[in-house]
Amino acid sequence: MTAHDLTKNQEMVLGALSAADGPLSAYTILDRLRDRGFRAPLQVYRALDKLLDYGLVHRLESINSFVACAHPHCHAHGSLAFAICEKCGQVEEFSDATVQSRLADWSREHGFKPSKTAIEIRGTCAACLAV
Amino acid sequence: MTAHDLTKNQEMVLGALSAADGPLSAYTILDRLRDRGFRAPLQVYRALDKLLDYGLVHRLESINSFVACAHPHCHAHGSLAFAICEKCGQVEEFSDATVQSRLADWSREHGFKPSKTAIEIRGTCAACLAV
């Protein structure tokens, strides 16, 4: 797997996501990059599109936000799962081979050709439950 | 399980979703109900909130749309999964006990208390692949 050659905007967007301690919306990214020259949503969305392609960033469908991949070096792709804490906003990224194979089974049995799978558990994380 | 006593607006929104042959966005529902007196998005969103509570309607997070539950009589809840065709828009609703238990396992092991789980496979359905 060769490293991708990121453009300036892609670097900045990925940097903003990596520096954050949780998922960010596109408009939040935009705000954080305004003093670095960003002016319009499209600059963010275009960079995100590429970063999503490269697998360096994930989109959290259920909260319209984006996170840097937790394992940017091992591109062990397939369908990832996310646990999203509704209290603190923290996200845990994980994958489960059994879940993946069960969903793949269903798809095969039903002649469905999957392109992108979202598995998102919203709830309360251990840290927030402890409070 | 007692049948829910739906209000007029809830009936109309559920009716619109049941009559549709695929998921609808809130604004599409609004448009379809304009000649029945609907005027504002909130009328739709409020009805949807209740219908979601009752389990009569599901929200497809990845496409910001809503569908009538495919099994409104057997409220076999838990985390449902959806296969969404990006060509024709048709949605298949299904559930898989193994997937559910694996995700429940992960949650227990990590002290995460789930409230709502979304499992959505986007891709191409058998019918569209056959074309």
Added chain:
DNA sequence: TCTCCTGTGTAATGATATTACATTCATTGC
């Protein structure tokens, strides 16, 4: 009756995402 709760009507606004069009810049082939 009074209060409380739920549902409703309406306007305004906020939040997320895309379309359209012009420009810049590096690369390639002549």
Added chain:
DNA sequence: GCAATGAATGTAATATCATTACACAGGAGA
């Protein structure tokens, strides 16, 4: 060198999705 090409970028406008705020109507129960 220099046109041709394609990717990335800049900007404005607009489309799409969702919520806040406030007012009113009607039923259930003290």
